[in-house]
Amino acid sequence: xxxxxxxxAALAAVAAFSGAAQxxxxxxxxxxxxxxxxxAPGGFADTRVRLLARKLGESLGQPIVVENKAGAGGVVxxxxxxxxxxxxxxxxxxxxxxxxxxxxxxKEMPYNPQKDLAPIILIENSPxxxxxxxxxxxxxxxxxxxxxxxxxNKLSFGSSGVGxxxxxxxxxxxxxxxxxxxxxxxxxxxxxxxDLMGGHISMMFEMGYSALPAIQGAKIHPIxxxxxxRLAVLPDVPTMAESGLPGFESYNWxxxxxxxxxxxxxxARLNSEFNRILKEPDVQKAIADTGSQAGGGTPxxxxxxxxxxxxxxxxxxxxxxxxxx
Numbered sequence: 001x002x003x004x005x006x007x008x009a010a011l012a013a014v015a016a017f018s019g020a021a022q023x024x025x026x027x028x029x030x031x032x033x034x035x036x037x038x039x040a041p042g043g044f045a046d047t048r049v050r051l052l053a054r055k056l057g058e059s060l061g062q063p064i065v066v067e068n069k070a071g072a073g074g075v076v077x078x079x080x081x082x083x084x085x086x087x088x089x090x091x092x093x094x095x096x097x098x099x100x101x102x103x104x105x106x107k108e109m110p111y112n113p114q115k116d117l118a119p120i121i122l123i124e125n126s127p128x129x130x131x132x133x134x135x136x137x138x139x140x141x142x143x144x145x146x147x148x149x150x151x152x153n154k155l156s157f158g159s160s161g162v163g164x165x166x167x168x169x170x171x172x173x174x175x176x177x178x179x180x181x182x183x184x185x186x187x188x189x190x191x192x193x194x195d196l197m198g199g200h201i202s203m204m205f206e207m208g209y210s211a212l213p214a215i216q217g218a219k220i221h222p223i224x225x226x227x228x229x230r231l232a233v234l235p236d237v238p239t240m241a242e243s244g245l246p247g248f249e250s251y252n253w254x255x256x257x258x259x260x261x262x263x264x265x266x267x268a269r270l271n272s273e274f275n276r277i278l279k280e281p282d283v284q285k286a287i288a289d290t291g292s293q294a295g296g297g298t299p300x301x302x303x304x305x306x307x308x309x310x311x312x313x314x315x316x317x318x319x320x321x322x323x324x325x
Contacts (some may be wrong), residue, residue, distance in 0.1 A: 025263045028088050032063040035094030038077025040070045045254055049093055051286060055277045074098035082111035094119065094257035096165060099310035104317045105156050105163045105324060113237035117257045119302040120267055121274045122295030124287050125251040127227035128205040131220040135199045141224050141243035148179035156182040158192030159321050162324055165252035168313055169205035169226060171320040173227040196220055207252060208291020226250040233291050255295065255302050271299055
């Protein structure tokens with residue numbers, strides 16, 4: 001009988017802990033929730049999250065406090081999410097670079113995206129628009145590829161820096177089209193966009209919301225979009241796949257993640273709330289107006305998407321021998 005006492009005590013402790021955890025989950029949320037954005041205030045990611053946070057707070061009956069923790073391409077803020085207590089009171093955005101690119105680009109990471117973070121939901125996919133300057137004598141992707149092959153290493157593409165969506169899209173284009181083009185990194189996408197309009201670089205893969213004003217003002221010429229389907233805001237611009245590069249898809253995406261170990265009922269509740277919010281007309285319009293596509297789906301689907309994105313960009317980074325400067 002004595003030998004059974006430790007086992008009985010252990011089982012009792014587990015039961016007590018489980019009961020306390022269930023009670024805590026049932027009462028959630030009982031206080032404000034912190035949502036970490038790993039980028040600076042006022043940017044694309046921050047603006048979208050603040051809209052969703054307001055609606056989530058109204059639904060849950062608790063304030064959602066958005067905190068911007070920028071640094072190291074999103075790594076600083078994402079690490080804070082990963083290291084937070086897994087109690088449902090700290091969540092944040094999971095973005096392309098810190099979730100799926102940096103693991104292959106950086107020699108050391110303070111967190112493991114697949115082990116230390118729990119995916120909740122994909123919020124949106126933001127395709128890019130491949131545009132050329134108005135001096136370049138091309139109208140289609142086929143024209144652009146033909147010119148690049150005729151004049152190797154003469155055409156250039158701009159980006160906001162090494163490892164960003166602009167850059168990696170250009171590298172994937174270089175590989176799939178089998179062309180030699182020169183990467184010109186800038187200290188921000190707006191600087192590259194300005195030089196594209198000025199004719200100082202040949203082309204750029206640019207975020208839809210950023211490229212639209214220049215396209216509408218006929219300051220640059222759109223060639224193709226990187227989504228699987230054409231964008232409602234640019235219905236006459238074909239996809240890269242339609243234009244001769246089947247399977248070419250590139251997005252600057254973001255979703256919602258929590259620290260690994262966050263109780264499953266809380267993950268499920270958040271997933272349900274965000275799925276509902278993403279269907280609201282004003283949210284749908286806000287996303288579509290920026291040339292993006294609303295996400296949604298299950299945590300498992302978001303996890304599979306992150307894995308596929310990680311594998312895709314790992315291949316591009318290795319094939320292009322891309323390294324941080």
